[in-house]
Amino acid sequence: MKRILVTGGAGFIGCNFVRMLLDRHPDYCVIVYDKLTYAGRLENLQDVAERHPDRYTFVRGDICDAELVESVVREHDVDTIVNFAAETHVDRSILNPDAFIQTDVYGTFVLLEVARRCGNLRYHQISTDEVYGHIEGEHRSRETDCMAPRSPYAASKAGADHLVQAYHITYGLPTTISRGANNIGPYQYPEKVVPLFITNALNDMPLPVYGDGQQRRDYQYVLDHCTAIDLILEKGVPGETYNVGTGQEMTNLEMVEILLDELGKPRSLIQHVEDRLGHDRRYCLDVSKIISLGWQPTYSHEEAIRTTVRWYVDNRWWWEPIRSGEFREYYQRVYGNRKVLS
Helix, strand or coil: CEEEEEECCCCHHHHHHHHHHHHHCCCEEEEEEECCCCCCCHHHHHHHHHHCCCCEEEEECCCCCHHHHHHHHHHCCCCEEEECCCCCCHHHHHHCHHHHHHHHHHHHHHHHHHHHHCCCCEEEEEEEHHHHCCCCCCCCECCCCCCCCCCHHHHHHHHHHHHHHHHHHHHCCCEEEEEECEEECCCCCCCCHHHHHHHHHHCCCCEEEECCCCCEECEEEHHHHHHHHHHHHHHCCCCEEEEECCCCCEEHHHHHHHHHHHHCCCHHHEEEECCCCCCCCECCECCHHHHCCCCCCCCCHHHHHHHHHHHHHHCHHHHHHHHCCHHHHHHHHHHCCCCECC
């Protein structure tokens, strides 16, 4: 029986991955290891705990705690580590960059060291298209492109990627990396742009669009990324990196318009505000490498956005308590004093 440690498994992409993995593979056991910071919540996995009590285990812990990580790996006879654990939001990295370096870089080092000491375990790192930085013209980022991060968050993830690659080259650790486009879907903490705008619109609040809204992004449904990771674990070549996304792009303003259309809300809720520092204008991935493994995205951009909207409409129990708590202070810090452009 395969035994997989999923760090950060109570967060957005992690919880969707854990759910998919247990549903797909009846011979897998999953140990979720999560610090339960503001975006990691046991509510994200409550149905998993009920449906798979014999194959799901939760351990609360910090990936920077090397002693605890190693004891969990040995106690549960783990053979694979999938690392979702990270500080992830660009706006928060601008406000508090040190937390990103600690978790994203040092935490990755700890996991790699544990994987090495415990028998060169299979290791997969969740990364991001933001490590490539702003992409000019019509170019699509390839896995062999140089990384050029432009925010503390992107820099911390690029540093982690370098460590993962170094451990493969130096120690022969069987590692892979997936660099995902903008993931959207169930259980995404509402500080991120799509759930933020959905929940604002449901409350008839303005949608604070950065700058002119012409930044271009690839919005992929989270389950598509999860199935790609599952495939990489099965067929991916150790030492390799795989871009994961739809391979298409749209402007942030187009995303907002689709979102409002699905909700039946007016365009007058759109409010252009002062752009954030170092905001990349365009990301776009070349996904031919992951497609060559036999993967295809199930959801188009528009389908991903509309499906995500419907989940938040149907699951107010999940996000309304979040918006009434710590989120309020964060929202005020990021948007409260931002200049309105229109």
